[in-house]
Amino acid sequence: MKNKFDVVVIGGGIIGCSIAYYLAKEKLNVAVMESQQIGNKATGAAAGMLGAHSECNDLEIFYPFARDSQKTYIQVQEEIKELSGIDIEHRKGGLLKLAYTESEKRSLNEILALPTVKWYRAEDVKKEIPGISPDIIGAAYIEDDVTVLPTSVCHGFSRSAQLFGTSLFEFTTVISIQKNGSSYLINTTKGIFEANYVVVANGVWSSSFFKELGLEHQLTPVKGECLSVYSENISLKHTLFHDHSCIVPRNNGRLVIGATQIVNEWNEKPTLSGVESLIAKAKTMLPAVTDMKLESFWAGLRPQTVDQRPFIGPHPNDENILFATGHYRNGILLAPATAKMIRDFILKKEIRKDWVEAFKINRSCGTSTSVTTC
Numbered sequence: 001m002k003n004k005f006d007v008v009v010i011g012g013g014i015i016g017c018s019i020a021y022y023l024a025k026e027k028l029n030v031a032v033m034e035s036q037q038i039g040n041k042a043t044g045a046a047a048g049m050l051g052a053h054s055e056c057n058d059l060e061i062f063y064p065f066a067r068d069s070q071k072t073y074i075q076v077q078e079e080i081k082e083l084s085g086i087d088i089e090h091r092k093g094g095l096l097k098l099a100y101t102e103s104e105k106r107s108l109n110e111i112l113a114l115p116t117v118k119w120y121r122a123e124d125v126k127k128e129i130p131g132i133s134p135d136i137i138g139a140a141y142i143e144d145d146v147t148v149l150p151t152s153v154c155h156g157f158s159r160s161a162q163l164f165g166t167s168l169f170e171f172t173t174v175i176s177i178q179k180n181g182s183s184y185l186i187n188t189t190k191g192i193f194e195a196n197y198v199v200v201a202n203g204v205w206s207s208s209f210f211k212e213l214g215l216e217h218q219l220t221p222v223k224g225e226c227l228s229v230y231s232e233n234i235s236l237k238h239t240l241f242h243d244h245s246c247i248v249p250r251n252n253g254r255l256v257i258g259a260t261q262i263v264n265e266w267n268e269k270p271t272l273s274g275v276e277s278l279i280a281k282a283k284t285m286l287p288a289v290t291d292m293k294l295e296s297f298w299a300g301l302r303p304q305t306v307d308q309r310p311f312i313g314p315h316p317n318d319e320n321i322l323f324a325t326g327h328y329r330n331g332i333l334l335a336p337a338t339a340k341m342i343r344d345f346i347l348k349k350e351i352r353k354d355w356v357e358a359f360k361i362n363r364s365c366g367t368s369t370s371v372t373t374c
């Protein structure tokens, strides 16, 4: 078994697998270490929205970074399909961010000022979606906030990376990382590996490596539950979004309803109260969901930082250890842009300075009560 690599990536979720793909394309010799199976944790739980506009709370940093990633998906879809044969279900139709009150409409003003967002009056929405709630006053229509199938993206990246020579180690947990001269020894449940660079990309579980690497940072798990329903009689073209909840149409006629937000919860099992609240919320958007058949339900843990921005960049004292974690609600959306940034750090290419500053691990974060280290 080969045990020496240019880069070892810890974590086989969408972030780790996208990084492996972008590095392997540059002919780097990469290994991904995954405790369980590829894409089975937060990535497998995600609804798959690429919400550069609908999730935007910051036009200065989040929006341009998210837009870059969203646009990169067009190329990713083609490349992955050609290399691996996997269809990531990059599904057109866009998203309707619903408003029920004038104050909700006003809160959309910032994104409505963008050329990529249009206001639809209630009558326009009703024409598009006859079953929509009669209580809406309108919606922001965002054509570019499309969806993908997260597990297919993750498998597409990992399979394509393998075709470029990446080694994938599933059921391999990284226990510790040790400096060994100019390289690192990565101690795992399947033995010791050596690498010139280590990328910590194991989602909410990255916190354990922060401590080991002398950092005080913490990630908070934010549990999210989803369910999937189907019906022969109801079909939906657009994603519906309101107040952090969504109804996402899939290619096979299924709808995914998501997602709850339970802060500081490590348990990954969905609860009855979670499912109940999802159904209640979905009914306020599309009352006819009540008649749909329940297919399945699941949960996952979003990795949240104090300021809700991811950590992307090198360790403050060691540029050969990099972090790509803490993507909270938007890891699917931000995976390609994150992977390109990590590639450019390793290849020492130029990176937008405002992104380096915004995502570096030793930034200061303003909280409601104080300024602290993220």
Ligand SMILES: Cc1cc2nc3c(=O)[nH]c(=O)nc-3n(C[C@H](O)[C@H](O)[C@H](O)COP(=O)(O)OP(=O)(O)OC[C@H]3O[C@@H](n4cnc5c(N)ncnc54)[C@H](O)[C@@H]3O)c2cc1C
Residues within 6 Å of the ligand: 010, 011, 012, 013, 014, 015, 016, 033, 034, 035, 036, 037, 038, 039, 040, 041, 042, 043, 044, 045, 046, 047, 048, 049, 050, 051, 172, 173, 174, 175, 201, 202, 203, 204, 205, 206, 223, 224, 225, 226, 258, 259, 260, 299, 300, 301, 302, 303, 324, 325, 326, 327, 328, 329, 330, 331, 332, 333, 334
């Ligand atoms: C219900 C829900 C809905 C969501 N919807 C969306 C959405 O619509 N759009 C969007 O952009 N984002 C969404 N997200 C957020 C998104 O899923 C996450 O931000 C993203 O999946 C994080 O990816 P990751 O690779 O960092 O983490 P994960 O997918 O959790 O991957 C981390 C991997 O590391 C592995 N690991 C852990 N410790 C070790 C170790 N020591 N050694 C080796 N491997 C290890 C784990 O087994 C896991 O596979 C949603 C999340 C949830 C929970």
